[in-house]
Amino acid sequence: MAQLLDGKTLAQKIQDDLKTKIPDWVAKQGRPPGLAVLMVGDNPASAAYVRNKERACEKIGMASFGKHFPADTTQETLSEAIAQLNEDEQVDGILVQLPLPKHLDDVALLHQIHPDKDADGLHPLNLGRLLRGEQGIRSCTPAGVMEILKAYDLSVAGKKAVVVGRSILVGKPLALMLLAEHGTVTMAHSRTPDLGAVTREADILVAAVGKPNLITVDMVKPGAVVIDVGINRVVNEETGKGRLVGDVDFANVVNVAGAITPVPGGVGPMTVTMLLQNTFLSYCRKLGV
Numbered sequence: 001m002a003q004l005l006d007g008k009t010l011a012q013k014i015q016d017d018l019k020t021k022i023p024d025w026v027a028k029q030g031r032p033p034g035l036a037v038l039m040v041g042d043n044p045a046s047a048a049y050v051r052n053k054e055r056a057c058e059k060i061g062m063a064s065f066g067k068h069f070p071a072d073t074t075q076e077t078l079s080e081a082i083a084q085l086n087e088d089e090q091v092d093g094i095l096v097q098l099p100l101p102k103h104l105d106d107v108a109l110l111h112q113i114h115p116d117k118d119a120d121g122l123h124p125l126n127l128g129r130l131l132r133g134e135q136g137i138r139s140c141t142p143a144g145v146m147e148i149l150k151a152y153d154l155s156v157a158g159k160k161a162v163v164v165g166r167s168i169l170v171g172k173p174l175a176l177m178l179l180a181e182h183g184t185v186t187m188a189h190s191r192t193p194d195l196g197a198v199t200r201e202a203d204i205l206v207a208a209v210g211k212p213n214l215i216t217v218d219m220v221k222p223g224a225v226v227i228d229v230g231i232n233r234v235v236n237e238e239t240g241k242g243r244l245v246g247d248v249d250f251a252n253v254v255n256v257a258g259a260i261t262p263v264p265g266g267v268g269p270m271t272v273t274m275l276l277q278n279t280f281l282s283y284c285r286k287l288g289v
C-alpha cells in the first residue's frame with residue numbers, strides 16, 4: 001500500500017502556526033492581515049471553496065472581506081471593486097474566484113490586482129517571476145503540492161516528473177516549480193497521444209485535469225509518487241448522494257504507487273492554506289518586515 005500524503009493534517013499544522021503568530025502582529029500593528037475574495041454568481045463548488053476560506057480566516061485570526069456579486073455583474077463594477085481593494089489599507093490579499101461568467105474578461109481583472117496583493121499568484125508579474133526563478137508570490141495549488149513533497153521528504157531533484165494538465169492556475173506553474181527543484185519535467189494535456197506511455201515514465205505523477213478516473217493503475221509506475229489535484233463531484237447512482245473524487249482511480253492506484261494524496265484531504269486543504277500564507281506574507285512585507 002502506498003504511503004498516504006495527508007494534506008489535511010499538514011494544512012492544519014501550517015494554519016496553527018499562523019494562528020499563534022498573528023496575535024502578536026495584531027497587538028503591534030493594530031490590525032490583522034486581511035484577505036478579500038470576489039465571487040461572481042452562484043457556482044455551488046465555488047461557494048463551498050469560498051466558505052472554507054472564510055472559515056479558515058476566522059479560525060486563524062485573519063480578516064476576510066467576502067464580496068459576492070450577482071451573475072450579471074458588469075466588468076466595470078468588478079474593475080471598480082478591485083481598484084478599491086487595491087487602495088484599501090486593511091486588505092493584503094485579493095482573490096478573484098474562477099471561473100467567471102462568460103461575459104466577463106477574467107484576464108483583465110487578474111492583471112488589475114496589485115501584484116503585491118495577488119494572493120493567488122496569477123498576476124503576470126508574479127508568473128514572470130516564477131518563470132525567471134525570482135522571489136514572488138507563488139500560485140496556491142502548485143505551492144501546496146510543493147509543500148507536501150517537501151514535508152514528506154520526497155525529493156524532486158533528478159526525478160522524472162509528469163504533470164497532466166497545463167492550465168495557468170495549476171499545471172503550468174507547477175511544472176515550473178518542479179523544474180526549479182531540478183526535476184526532469186514533462187507536461188501532458190488533451191493533445192498528448194498515448195497518455196499512459198508518458199505517465200508510466202513518471203517518478204512523480206501529478207494529475208490536474210478534472211476527469212474522474214483519468215489515471216488508471218496501468219498508467220502508474222510502481223513506487224511512483226502520485227499527486228491528485230483534481231476535484232470532481234460525482235453522484236452515487238444508488239444513494240443519490242454526491243461526493244468528491246480526484247482524477248486518479250485511487251482504490252486501485254493506491255496498491256501500486258509509493259505515495260499518494262487522497263481526495264478529499266490532499267491538495268485541496270493545502271491550497272486554502274497557501275492562500276492564507278501568501279496573504280500573511282504580503283501583510284508582513286507591507287509592514288516592512
Ligand SMILES: NC(=O)C1=CN([C@@H]2O[C@H](COP(=O)(O)OP(=O)(O)OC[C@H]3O[C@@H](n4cnc5c(N)ncnc54)[C@H](OP(=O)(O)O)[C@@H]3O)[C@@H](O)[C@H]2O)C=CC1
Pocket residue numbers: 141164165166167168169170171188189190191192195208209210211214229230231232267268269271272
Ligand atoms: N485541489 C485544489 O486545490 C484545486 C483543484 N482544482 C481542480 O483541478 C482540476 C484542474 O483544474 P484546472 O487546471 O483549473 O482545469 P482546466 O480545465 O483549466 O485545465 C484542465 C487541463 O487538463 C487537460 N486535459 C483535459 N482532458 C484531458 C485528457 N483527457 N488527458 C490529458 N489532459 C487533459 C487540458 O488540456 P488542454 O490544455 O489541451 O485543454 C487542460 O490543460 C479540476 O478538477 C479542478 O477542480 C483546481 C484548482 C485547485
Ligand SMILES: Nc1nc(=O)c2c([nH]1)NC[C@@H]1CN(c3ccc(C(=O)N[C@@H](CCC(=O)O)C(=O)O)cc3)C=[N+]21
Pocket residue numbers: 046048049052095096097098099120140141231244263264265266267268269271272
Ligand atoms: N482564483 C482561483 N483560485 C483557486 O485556487 C481556485 C479557483 N479560483 N477556483 C476554483 C478552484 C478549486 N479550488 C479548490 C481549493 C480547495 C479545495 C478544498 O479545500 N477541498 C477539500 C474539500 C472541500 C469540500 O469538501 O468541499 C479537500 O480536497 O479536502 C477545493 C477546491 C481552488 N480553486
Ligand SMILES: [Mg+2]
Pocket residue numbers: 100101102103104105106
Ligand atoms: Mg471569459
